[in-house]
Amino acid sequence: MTQSRTDSPQGLTLPVWVAAAARAATKVLCGQAFDTPQSLQIPGRDQPLSVPLQSAAPLQGGEQALAISRCDPGPGLDLTRDLEIWVQVRWSQPVTGWLEIVPGEGIGRQGPEGDLCASDFARRVLEANLRDLVPPGRCLQMEVVFPLGRELAQRTSNAAFGVVDGLALIGTQAEVQSSASPDQLRASLDALQAIAGAADFCGSLTLVIGENGLDLAHQLGLADQQPLLKAGNWIGPLLVASAEAGIRNLLLLGYHGKLVKLAGGIFHTHHHLADGRLEVLAAIALQQGLGVDLIKDLLACASMESALQELQKCDSTSADQVWQAIAQAVEVRSEAYLKRYGTWSMRVGAALFDRERQLRWTGLTGHSLLACCGLGIHSEGEEAGFDPSLR
Incomplete structure (x- = not known):
């Protein structure tokens, strides 16, 4: 069956494609005809969303059913493009509720024996489109499989955050918001203008890199101290726009494996456009006096994550010094980037x-900026003071 386009010009996130296959498979299990495209209910959205489907069929004499969809994330750069999504369903005995989601091959888990790694939005969109098909007193067991998920996950930072075995079923909305697209930059610039133009704006802003940075900023209480703005990959333009908007203090908060690019002068951080992280790590390790043999080992690592582990394993004290130097380099490079475009008094701080x-x-x-917010640095499991001599 040939897949048609969705009615969303932006492309759709993984949870939506999973929900389309899950609803089609469940309808077949119930003895109903499935439709393509599927009409899905999206939480917070008034109108249903039309989502195409590859196929669906009963299995084992109708005791199970399988449906397949194929991910279309829209025109941007996305590794999930054309990813096949298989959803197999069957009835089971109710144990913890009416829906049991089983992570199959290629689905990310929180640790080797952990639960399915799925966002709250993913679970809500599944519930919104399956609940009406499950009779009272029954439980629908739903197994999700991404045949290429394990392979594709190796090209992500999933492992850095404890997600193993495949791709996480994440997404906070139906439409893809590409972190590398001009539309995403426009949205961030509009949000920046709204923040800076607010009557109660204090002049300080935390620019968080990615969902993990945003989540951590809330955990730390930064959202109670000053506004937060989630950045995609357009760090350079947002730095300049922040200075132009009159921001006085800008804190860059992000995962060290991402912000290391800024230490190398790379200010559009999408992996399709530029990487160089191992080379930046090696250069700063050399500046900090690490041995040439260790630096060669770092450059030979297959991924940034394996290089981080190698560095930490060899000498944890030196590893901390290298990363503190990288944080300082992020600030220096950011200031140099700003000077290309104008003269402003905005201070840029980095926290990794x-x-x-x-x-x-x-x-x-x-x-300094964190201290103004009453925050210290976490080291070896304890709150530790800041040692400027390590800079």
């Missing part, structure tokens, strides 16, 4: 967190 989402390293300005 690790794979356990612990705030670990800052530049000098980042330390």
Whole structure:
């Protein structure tokens, strides 16, 4: 069956494609005809969303059913493009409720024996489109499979945040908001103008990198201290726009494996456009006096994550010094980037967190900005003071 386009010009997130296959499979299990495209209910949206489907069929004499959809994330750069999504359903005995979601091959888990890694939106969109098909007193067991999920996950930062075995079923809305697209930049610039133009704006802003940075900022209480703005990959233009908008203090908060690009002068951070993270890590490790043999080992690593683990394993103290130097380099490079476009008094601080989402390293300005918010640096499981001599 040939797949048609969705009615969304932006493309749709993984949870929507999973929900389309899940509803089609469940309808077949109930002895009903499935439709393509599927009409899905999206939480918070008045009108249903039309989502195409590949196919659906009963299995084992109708005791089970399988449906397949194919991800279309829209015109942007996205590794999930054309990803096949298989959803198999059957009835089971109710144990914890009316719906049991089983992570199959290629689905990310929170640790090797952990639960399915899925966002709240993913669970809500599934519930919204399956609840009416499940009779009272019955439980629908739904297994989701991404045949290429394990392979594709190796090209993401999932492992850095404890997600193993495949792709996480994440997404906070139906439409894809590409972090590399001009539309995403426009949305961020509009949000920045709204923040800076507010009557009660204090002049300080935290620019968070990605969903993990946003989540950590809320956990730390930064949202209670000053506005937060989630950035995509357009860090450079947002730095300039922040200075132009009159921001006095800007804190960059992000995962160390992402912000390291800024330390190398890379200010559009999408992996399709530029990487160079291992080379930046190696260069700063050399500046900090690490041995040439270790630096060669870092450059030979297959991924940034494996390089981080290698560095930490060899010498944890030196590793901390390298990352503190990287945080300082992020600040220096950011200031240099701003000077290309004008003269402003905005201070740029950097704060980096690790794979356990612990705030670990800052530049000098980042330390000062965090101190103004009453925050310290997390080190070896305890709150620790800041040691400028390590800079």
